[in-house]
Amino acid sequence: MQVVLQNVNKRFQRDGSQPLTVLQDINLNIERGEFISLLGPSGCGKSTILNIVAGLETASDGIVTVNGQPIKGPGTDRIVVFQESGLFPWMNVLDNVTYGLLLKGMSKKEAHEKAMEGLRMVHLTRFAKSFPHELSGGMKQRVAIARAFVMDPEILLMDEPFAALDEQTRMVLHEELQTIWQKTGKTIIFITHNIREAVMLSTRIILMGTRPGIIKKEFTVEAARPRDLSDSVLRHLEARLLQGLEQEMEKVLKEEMGDDYSYKKGAVLSDPMHNLGSDI
Amino acid sequence: MINGLISGQILEATYLSLRRLAFGFVISITLGLLMGYLIARYKWVDDTLGFLVTALQSIPSIVWLPLAILWFKLGEAPILFIVTIGATWTMTVTSSTGFKNINPLFLRVARTMGSSGFHLMRTVILPASVPHLISGLRVAWAFAWRALMAGELVGGTGGLGHLLEMGRSLQSMDLVLAIMIIIGVVGTIIDNQVFNRMEKSVQKKWGVSARI
Numbered sequence: 001m002q003v004v005l006q007n008v009n010k011r012f013q014r015d016g017s018q019p020l021t022v023l024q025d026i027n028l029n030i031e032r033g034e035f036i037s038l039l040g041p042s043g044c045g046k047s048t049i050l051n052i053v054a055g056l057e058t059a060s061d062g063i064v065t066v067n068g069q070p071i072k073g074p075g076t077d078r079i080v081v082f083q084e085s086g087l088f089p090w091m092n093v094l095d096n097v098t099y100g101l102l103l104k105g106m107s108k109k110e111a112h113e114k115a116m117e118g119l120r121m122v123h124l125t126r127f128a129k130s131f132p133h134e135l136s137g138g139m140k141q142r143v144a145i146a147r148a149f150v151m152d153p154e155i156l157l158m159d160e161p162f163a164a165l166d167e168q169t170r171m172v173l174h175e176e177l178q179t180i181w182q183k184t185g186k187t188i189i190f191i192t193h194n195i196r197e198a199v200m201l202s203t204r205i206i207l208m209g210t211r212p213g214i215i216k217k218e219f220t221v222e223a224a225r226p227r228d229l230s231d232s233v234l235r236h237l238e239a240r241l242l243q244g245l246e247q248e249m250e251k252v253l254k255e256e257m258g259d260d261y262s263y264k265k266g267a268v269l270s271d272p273m274h275n276l277g278s279d280i
Numbered sequence: 281m282i283n284g285l286i287s288g289q290i291l292e293a294t295y296l297s298l299r300r301l302a303f304g305f306v307i308s309i310t311l312g313l314l315m316g317y318l319i320a321r322y323k324w325v326d327d328t329l330g331f332l333v334t335a336l337q338s339i340p341s342i343v344w345l346p347l348a349i350l351w352f353k354l355g356e357a358p359i360l361f362i363v364t365i366g367a368t369w370t371m372t373v374t375s376s377t378g379f380k381n382i383n384p385l386f387l388r389v390a391r392t393m394g395s396s397g398f399h400l401m402r403t404v405i406l407p408a409s410v411p412h413l414i415s416g417l418r419v420a421w422a423f424a425w426r427a428l429m430a431g432e433l434v435g436g437t438g439g440l441g442h443l444l445e446m447g448r449s450l451q452s453m454d455l456v457l458a459i460m461i462i463i464g465v466v467g468t469i470i471d472n473q474v475f476n477r478m479e480k481s482v483q484k485k486w487g488v489s490a491r492i
């Protein structure tokens with residue numbers, strides 16, 4: 001097992017009130033080369049799990065190991081594509097992408113070449129000398145993806161990397177990501193609100209429940225690639241995921257709006273392409 | 281009448297004043313950044329030093345002059361002291377605010393890419409707080425400039441302020457006015473050519489020059 005979370009709890013201290021339990025009893029074993037998706041309503045703790053694996057947050061209880069070693073902090077074996085791009089506004093696009101490469105001790109020339117290769121993949125070579133504020137939201141996110149990919153980490157942690165992108169770019173990047181993953185055998189932990197995205201890409205999907213964040217169900221996706229969403233196995237899986245998510249959402253909405261709220265099944269979520277839960 | 285002798289004196293005085301200003305300013309920036317960093321980094325420093333600095337900030341720097349003269353005797357040192365102290369507190373406060381307001385996402389990105397310690401300071405912490413730091417520098421320089429003039433006027437060891445005082449005792453209105461104009465011009469040039477430019481270039485780079 002490459003990544004192991006064992007009985008992990010996470011609480012956030014709040015001044016003046018009870019600590020908030022965000023994750024409860026999370027058990028997750030991830031093998032080398034898996035493409036694993038975390039799916040769940042907003043606020044269920046997906047980003048928190050990712051941050052714990054990245055070494056940016058510590059678990060309140062439990063054991064978290066990578067390659068058998070307890071996580072002591074961030075490391076270049078685990079690179080994150082954050083929910084917001086997080087590009088440095090004081091550096092141009094190229095310098096942003098070479099940042100980590102130079103830190104790894106790569107020569108300037110080599111880093112430059114590698115970065116341009118990464119930018120080519122996201123179709124942004126023309127913007128190498130631009131500053132982040134000159135790019136659109138989706139373009140920034142693509143640069144952030146290139147910045148993570150060129151680092152060539154063993155484990156790639158992606159927090160809704162494609163949520164801000166248009167459909168075309170998203171499809172191109174789905175392809176790219178699959179190719180890279182198949183070629184390099186990296187482990188990918190992928191967060192999404194989008195059921196179809198999870199079904200298309202993952203080897204395994206973790207459905208999470210909320211308040212506190214728990215693992216509700218796991219689904220193994222055993223369809224051949226390239227995947228076709230009209231495949232009956234995948235459609236069946238999609239339906240089951242939707243159902244599971246709806247239950248969770250209902251719970252959230254009930255809590256937030258009071259008991260008199262009656263959830264109209266399917267009214268909001270009839271289209272699984274919607275980013276489920278993104279607006280609660 | 282501003283004859284050759286006097287104008288030579290003015291040049292010399294301007295040079296002396298600017299040298300003091302630069303020297304005091306560099307010291308206060310260094311001290312300010314250092315203390316600002318410690319205040320932003322450690323809660324207990326914030327609770328102690330941070331509180332003290334806010335209190336000290338409200339003392340006009342010229343008030344320190346008598347104490348400085350008692351400590352250092354008349355001469356270069358007390359003037360430098362009040363120039364430095366005038367700018368240091370502002371610089372400390374603005375830099376600590378700047379450091380505290382860095383988007384934590386930038387730090388996270390840098391850490392996962394393997395940055396830490398001095399590298400993190402140089403490549404992320406400082407540049408990320410540059411917009412704050414520049415406005416801090418601007419205020420600090422204004423404080424230092426005022427403190428310098430006041431100090432020279434009262435502490436009397438050369439410089440534009442001292443020359444101004446000399447003009448008064450010689451009853452030379454020309455000299456007094458000429459020096460006042462020079463003080464104004466030097467101030468404007470520095471503000472415009474140095475700080476305004478810096479601010480503009482950062483705004484351009486960051487794309488934050490919106491007008492409201």
Ligand SMILES: Nc1ncnc2c1ncn2[C@@H]1O[C@H](COP(=O)(O)OP(=O)(O)OP(=O)(O)O)[C@@H](O)[C@H]1O
Nearest residue numbers: 012013020022041042043044045046047048049083
């Ligand atoms: N630093 C923090 N301090 C206190 N509470 C926090 C902190 N970070 C996250 N939380 C809380 O933890 C919960 C889970 O947050 P997290 O960001 O992991 O959710 P998420 O599943 O990624 O949601 P989304 O899909 O909207 O990104 C939220 O309820 C949030 O309020």
Ligand SMILES: [Mg+2]
Nearest residue numbers: 046047083159
């Ligand atoms: Mg999140």
